[in-house]
Amino acid sequence: MVGWYYWDMRVVVLTGAGISAESGLSTFRDSDGLWEGHDPMQVATPEAYADDPSLVQRFYDDRRAALSRVGPNAAHHALARLEEVLGEDLLVVTQNVDDLHERAGSQQVHHIHGRLRSAWCTTCDVRHDWDRPLVDGPPCPGCGASTLRPDIVWFGEIPYGMDLVERALWDCDLFVSIGTSGVVYPAAAFVHQTRGATLELNLAPSAGASHFAESRQGPATRLVPAWVTELLGDGSPTSP
Numbered sequence: 001m002v003g004w005y006y007w008d009m010r011v012v013v014l015t016g017a018g019i020s021a022e023s024g025l026s027t028f029r030d031s032d033g034l035w036e037g038h039d040p041m042q043v044a045t046p047e048a049y050a051d052d053p054s055l056v057q058r059f060y061d062d063r064r065a066a067l068s069r070v071g072p073n074a075a076h077h078a079l080a081r082l083e084e085v086l087g088e089d090l091l092v093v094t095q096n097v098d099d100l101h102e103r104a105g106s107q108q109v110h111h112i113h114g115r116l117r118s119a120w121c122t123t124c125d126v127r128h129d130w131d132r133p134l135v136d137g138p139p140c141p142g143c144g145a146s147t148l149r150p151d152i153v154w155f156g157e158i159p160y161g162m163d164l165v166e167r168a169l170w171d172c173d174l175f176v177s178i179g180t181s182g183v184v185y186p187a188a189a190f191v192h193q194t195r196g197a198t199l200e201l202n203l204a205p206s207a208g209a210s211h212f213a214e215s216r217q218g219p220a221t222r223l224v225p226a227w228v229t230e231l232l233g234d235g236s237p238t239s240p
């Protein structure tokens, strides 16, 4: 990264399951192919929801409840620290549906796959911050209909805000991918959509590692704080 000076940098960070895993949240990309004992096709598709809404609601109710038993880790905190310095020049794009970035203090977070702590009313098409179970069909605070579903982008649905993400990728100076497998589109293509420098931080080389200018391996809780410290130096801007 020689030659980069952080105070005029625009940075896009993509985070995936690897960063949440170190806080104790399991992912359906685990080696057994299951997500907390469920085949993702039975809990993460519109068809599954149509077939058995209670099963799907219960599954996400459990995931939502589990959030209160975990907390952000050193990698989340390091990204929040980076935002304190870069401000709006840092965008965190996450595949994760948890709220660990926000709880660490990050404000510019875009969830392309939705959020567990949000409910989407399919009658009035409004999303509401949500912290309770949905399985019993609570009324929508807006229209009163019992048609709230998890605000999660399921397989076969379109990720949120891709226009915004593609613009940010095109305009950034540095794109950093953290803790993602490199196999889930559209995120797997982000490295090809940026004009900026590219860096991967992942537990093991991802499927797309060869597309990054640099790839570092190790736990996010070690690599991310080290990278942020390296980028910010001692925290005081000096002239080039």
Ligand SMILES: [Zn+2]
Pocket (backbone or CB within 6 Å): 121, 122, 123, 124, 125, 126, 140, 141, 142, 143, 144, 145
């Ligand atoms: Zn509604």
